[in-house]
Amino acid sequence: MDLPLLASTYATVFLAELGDKTQLAIVTISGTSSRSGAVFAGSSLALVLASLLGAAAGGSLSSVIGPDVLQLAASVGFLVIGTRLLIKASRPEPEADPDDASAG
Amino acid sequence: MTEPQPAPEAPSPTPSTIPSPGSDQAGSFGAVFLTTFTTVFLAELGDKTQLAALLLSAESGRPVLVFFGASLALISSSLVGVVLGRWLSRVLPPQQLERLAGILMVGLGLWLGRQAAVSVFPLA
Numbered sequence: 001m002d003l004p005l006l007a008s009t010y011a012t013v014f015l016a017e018l019g020d021k022t023q024l025a026i027v028t029i030s031g032t033s034s035r036s037g038a039v040f041a042g043s044s045l046a047l048v049l050a051s052l053l054g055a056a057a058g059g060s061l062s063s064v065i066g067p068d069v070l071q072l073a074a075s076v077g078f079l080v081i082g083t084r085l086l087i088k089a090s091r092p093e094p095e096a097d098p099d100d101a102s103a104g
Numbered sequence: 105m106t107e108p109q110p111a112p113e114a115p116s117p118t119p120s121t122i123p124s125p126g127s128d129q130a131g132s133f134g135a136v137f138l139t140t141f142t143t144v145f146l147a148e149l150g151d152k153t154q155l156a157a158l159l160l161s162a163e164s165g166r167p168v169l170v171f172f173g174a175s176l177a178l179i180s181s182s183l184v185g186v187v188l189g190r191w192l193s194r195v196l197p198p199q200q201l202e203r204l205a206g207i208l209m210v211g212l213g214l215w216l217g218r219q220a221a222v223s224v225f226p227l228a
Contacts, residue, residue, distance in 0.1 A: 009170050024212065036189075077143050078210070082213055
């Protein structure tokens with residue numbers, strides 16, 4: 001077990017990831033959803049799979065799909081989620097209980 | 105005779121943290137999982153983390169160990185993100201948080217889209 005290599009990989013990736021757009025997305029989704037467990041499971045699996053592809057495919061992936069296409073897809077995803085959140089925030093929350101009207 | 109009227113105290117302190125089942129805001133475990141997975145996966149592919157993993161893997165010739173370290177770091181960082189989001193949702197009112205998050209996501213989307221568009225159609 002090569003501990004220095006493990007530690008250096010951990011430190012490099014962790015520092016590269018802090019404050020990254022991916023982490024901002026995780027903060028956003030976690031803050032606006034009540035299911036932290038699902039967010040954690042989904043983001044962890046996605047990140048591990050992405051790094052598995054990065055470590056195993058060895059650059060061949062980016063030549064097949066192309067980082068621009070991936071970035072465009074990610075930007076569309078961000079736009080869709082952001083627009084949905086903005087629509088939800090601009091709409092008044094339906095907190096008025098319909099049962100209250102009949103009681104009074 | 106004037107009966108003392110009991111002050112109508114709020115009988116149920118409507119728990120805002122507990123989502124009502126079936127409402128769109130709560131979302132099922134699968135829906136939240138899929139949304140998070142797709143967003144993070146797409147955002148992460150071709151990112152600098154992947155680049156770092158690639159470089160380390162190429163230099164060391166120990167791809168399994170590099171993958172292990174990178175995975176641990178990514179899981180830690182996503183845990184930090186989730187905890188930060190939980191904390192924000194406790195500090196800020198939900199509607200304000202949704203607006204902020206929406207602006208942030210649209211901003212990130214526009215920025216990413218612009219980057220991709222510039223590299224696809226380079227401006228002279």
